[in-house]
Amino acid sequence: MTVDxxxxxxxxxxxxxxxQLVAPRLPPRVASWLLTGACLVLAAGSTAALMLLAFAGLSLIPAVADIGHWSTQALRDQDGVDVPVSITSGALLVVLAVLLTRTAVRYVRWARRLARELDLHSRDGGIVILPGAEPVAFAAPGRGGRIAISSGKLAALTPPERCALLAHERAHLAARHHVFLIALTVSATLxxxxxxxxxxxxxxxxxxxxETAAHRLGDRTVVAHAVAKAALAGRPHPGFALAATGGPVPRRVSALLGEPTGANAGHGMVTxxxxxxxxxxxxxxxxxLDSAADLHDGIELAQAANPFHHGHHHDTFTSWHEH
Incomplete structure (x- = not known):
């Protein structure tokens, strides 16, 4: 089981x-769904593997074996448990649990602090105008979704570029990209x-x-200019917010100035x-899943090899029959 x-x-x-090979060749929407799903499954698979390895080691502890009514000697004879690996897996699980808890606490605190900060400013159609010269713009989940943009950011953009920037942030909220971001954060933590x-x-x-903003405005160049100027004028927003300055901006600008990704790839390449x-x-x-089934089968064999397990079942059956 350990090798599997x-x-x-x-x-x-x-x-x-x-x-490197798959993501740049897929349309962004397909790549987002596919890569996020892959991250979740791979993170779940590796975490499940650590849990199985740790439990396999725990199953050799006499106190645990007594609770489950199986023979520890039978489990050792199956040669499927590596004690040092199980101990290491258990330690890693503890570390991951601490990291995941810390990340969850950070997210909750950030969300509450951001909500309080945005509530202090006026809101017009889901857009919160932040005073100050510092260029800031991001999309925040909660309260129906809000877009925060500073007066300094607005001053750095032309009217068409402002529309492009707002369309970009609205696309984040409409597609619920913050849910994707949470899933990716959990996956990277695990x-x-x-x-x-x-x-x-x-x-x-x-x-x-x-791409959503470019489709809505009908002008990819304006969106490219808005993204480039927003990145040059400001800095990435800290925390868990989605902002137009996220990711490698030069690659995004280059992609916007060219043809849409996957336009010439065809369904065969995407598939x-x-x-x-x-x-x-x-x-x-x-x-x-196969390793979990193997561990379950091994424990059943160890239970069958435990004479006290049979006696327990026999006494239970006799007691029920007498009643």
Whole structure:
């Protein structure tokens, strides 16, 4: 079982080539869904593998074996449990639990602090105008979704570019990209090896919003200029907000000035690339499920080898029969 569980643990190493080869060749919307789903499945697979390895080690503890009525000696004879690996897996799970809890606390505090800050300013049609010369613009979830933009950012853009920037931020809110971002943050927390893939997915989200804004305005050049000027005039917004300055801005501008990604790829290429990503994620999930089934079967055999387990069932049956 230990060797099999190396598959979901090591598959996230394929995140980097997947991010480099697959993501740039897919339409941004498809890439966003596909990469986010892959991150979630790969993170779940590796976490499940660690849990199975840790539980396999716990199953050798006499106190745990007594609760489950199985024979620890029978489990050892199956040669499917590596105690040092199980201990290491348990320690990693504790670390991941702490990191995930800390990330959740940070997100809740950030969301509350941001909501209080935005509530202090006037709101017009879902747009909050922040006073000050510092160029700031981002989309914030909650309260129906709000777009925060500073007067300094508005002053740095022409009227068409302002429309492009607002269309970009509205695209984030309309497509609920903050849900994607939360899923990617959780995935990267559970498995740091997935960070190249989560970064590629975040870039795809920005490209998705860019293309939506370009389609709405009918002018890709204006959107490209708005993104470039917004990046030059400001800085990325800290925290968990989605902003027009996110991701590698030069790549986004270059993509907007060219043809839409995937326009000439054809359905065959999109299908092929999607199949590659889905195959890797399916392999991770299937291996974790098969290992869980193997562990379950091993415990059942260990229970069958435990004479006290049979006696317990016999006494229970006799007691029920007498009544």
């Amino acid at each position: 569980l190396l598959v979901p643990l090591l598959l996230p190493l394929a995140a980097w080539p997947m991010a 498995n740091p090896l997935l960070r190249p893939l989560t970064s590629a997915a975040c870039f795809a989200l920005e490209r998705w919003a860019d 092929l690339l999607s199949t590659v990503v889905l195959s890797v994620t399916a392999l991770s999930a299937q291996t974790a």
